[in-house]
Amino acid sequence: MKARDWKIVCFEEVTSTNDKAAEYAQTMCDEKLVIKAKKQTAGRGRRGRSWLSLEGNLFFSILLEYNEQNPGMLVIISALSLWQSIKFIAPSADVWLKWPNDVLLNGKKVSGILLEKAGEKHMIIGIGVNIVQSPQNEEMLYPTVSLKESGIDVSADDFLQIYLKQFDGNMNSLQKNGFEPLRRQWIANAKGIGAEIAVQQHNKQICGIFRGIDENANLLLQENTKLHKILAGDVFYKEEKK
Ligand code: BTN
Secondary structure: OOOEEEEEEEEEEOOOHHHHHHHOOOOHHHHHHHHEEEEEEEEEEEHHOOOOOOOOEEEEEEEEEOOOOHHHHHHHHHHHHHHHHHHHHHHOOEEEEOOEEEEEOOOEEEEEEEEEEEEOOOOEEEEEEOOOOOOOOOOOOEOOOOOHHHHHOHOOOOOOOOHHHHHHHHHHHHHOOOHHHHHHHHOOOEEOOOOOOEEEEOOEEOOOOEEOOOOOOOOEEEEEEEEEEEOOEEEOOOOOOO
């Protein structure tokens, strides 16, 4: 499966593929650009956390022209594309989406997505996929797993090609049919719809029933009769330690 039209620039070592993508954003014309690296010395995750870049895993950043897409929608589409890629490779895999940007394989985090803005015109979608190893340190909020540890054998390069094809399909669908079909697909494969969850936001935690996401990709959390629309936070399922 070959993704067409993408220019993929590969590096041996970078601080972060998002940093490189931000450099390219200053000179880029209208190409579809991906920055990929074998090693990141300062990979970063959401909310100031670091992202350990273990050998053999996949680290890449997609540079997109920013034309008013809601960044939350881009996160949902990026995560859905990851879900679809794993299902394409291993149709019977136990894989679920977790708001906003996680993909769970056998209940554990297998990837991460970090969206950043570059200037006024570009968005960077930075993605890490645990292909062969799963990073685990005290900063990690959730248990992690790799594709290989779950019996899914695919190289980082093949995964990237499959991913870009899924991502392209979803972005075309967004342009043609809007966000609604993608929102439905995300919800259909999200873990814990209708169950009790806790959402951690800085110093505040809200508990309630997970009701899906709205048309702007906000999480819908029902606390008694009140429906919260949550823009950012970390989700914990009931069985997880908070
Ligand atoms: C998270 O789950 O906290 C998001 C992790 C995102 C990691 C990827 S790896 C490629 C890109 N470069 C970075 O420095 N971060 C993202």
